[in-house]
Amino acid sequence: METRELRYFVAVAEELHFGRAALRLGIAQPPLSRAIGALERRLGAALLERGSRGVSLTGAGAVLLREARAALDAVEAAERRTRRAALTAAGHPSVVLAAKAGASGELLAKLLDVHAAEPGAVAVDVLLCGPGEQAGVLRDGRADVALLHRPFDDTAGFDTEDLHTEGQVVILPAGHPLAVRPHLRLDEVTGLPDLPLPRWPRPDGSFPDGPGPQVRDHTQLTQLIALGRACAVVPESGRTGLREDLAAVPVLDAPRVTTVIAWPPHSRSTAVAGLVRAATTL
Amino acid sequence: METRELRYFVAVAEELHFGRAALRLGIAQPPLSRAIGALERRLGAALLERGSRGVSLTGAGAVLLREARAALDAVEAAERRTRRAALTAAGHPSVVLAAKAGASGELLAKLLDVHAAEPGAVAVDVLLCGPGEQAGVLRDGRADVALLHRPFDDTAGFDTEDLHTEGQVVILPAGHPLAVRPHLRLDEVTGLPDLPLPRWPRPDGSFPDGPGPQVRDHTQLTQLIALGRACAVVPESGRTGLREDLAAVPVLDAPRVTTVIAWPPHSRSTAVAGLVRAATTL
């Protein structure tokens, strides 16, 4: 199978519409129809159900969508990592570290300091991601190593090293009645009608249904909380550097969050190893 | 990048010879030279050092070789798993379980029994592998789930569940002086001049250098030991069903071996989940 066929199939499977998929791929619709048809014939499997109202995935199609995404990520990673290896050989060694924007700021700063102090440390490019983006960024080679947060991020498929475990706090407007409490339970803060939990975008950019406001980044979140339109449950370290119009109250029964450093299991370059070593000595 | 280019590059990188690589790929040498040249130009990186005596890999080339193998495995896995998903939809559901030939026989039998007794259990095809082959078989989609043995097998990149931990024994000819001892230390059995440890083939089929005889499977191994030409350190469970002309003596300080069940993190089908559930209840 060629990656071109996989890209074509993924486009159709995501759009569930040959015309739109062709538009997205920058080709005409007929060659796309033919390519998918040929793919189905070669695999000996129906991938799409052509109904009169658009198309839908078959079971085999759903499997191929999942596997094709992984395979395309691997191919992209091969290309990116090779390009970066060439730069390294040309005298510009660097590692790309993915971190969630607005999380673990303290730890990240310490990590970069400790690593920079080591002899022979290479330059570290920090790639800030939205929530849930890090795993993908690591898989497709845009990053070499990432800071993830269990249980929020999926660490499956990566090698990891635990760095730090902490409880969670709820961030509230400073004037809110609950803000004066010494601590809270989870059921007291989820489903507050006046302060709903915000909705973060899915990897594809769409938002889940629900009552809360839509947020895309940390700034939007703090602003919404300050405006009294939302609250948020975040790891303790998120309270450092908090705006003065916000308050943080520990949530005792919220799951504890573990910060881990993760990297693709087969790419243990010396540069990544150095960063991991620095992280574990924190 | 197209998989064709990756396949071409892997062939050249493995053969380190354009002519032989072309032969292996079933094409002529000139288009291969051109394809690699075009790839290098597009990546903006030298992948191969063309010396007067054959070719060698550059740093970037070594990175691409590693990444390309992973990517090609992922593409193959996509194809295989889609084919199998189609068969499942057509009413022939099955799971392929990879196990090391000659290891964990007892556990494997119990696992298959327990799983078969569950309601709605699908057929299990057992794929027996040589040592170290399981990870590859799982990565390229020939198997859906595997029994691995830490610390021998590399479990990086898979989801795993521990099943069983055991010590190791050394298998000796029944008449050997050490066979009467109640237990042994590792340094007493490694480097016995009369009974060297055998050499297993690497993934590429070649054998490491060393004094021991070359073995390819379990039968060869037991026969060589019975002939007094080798000994072997294996998990305790390897002593069940031992030929009567062989003896097993516990090796106290050999690393304990953990049998784990492993599967690719992103492909948790219900069939795989059922098998994992059966395994964890053993």
Add this chain to the structure above:
DNA sequence: AGCGGCGATACCCCAGCGGTATCGCCGCCC
């Protein structure tokens, strides 16, 4: 019945892949 949306088919064209012939370079050996 007419129309519009959507995927499949028919047919054509050309880019790109692969093949053959040949070159250029470098060791090697008599």
Add this chain to the structure above:
DNA sequence: GGGCGGCGATACCGCTGGGGTATCGCCGCT
């Protein structure tokens, strides 16, 4: 040192197959 052989690169050609346009067939809606 000149001839030779091995190996990768280049030149050039032919054709396959991927992509484009036009159109069909089917279905649902009005």
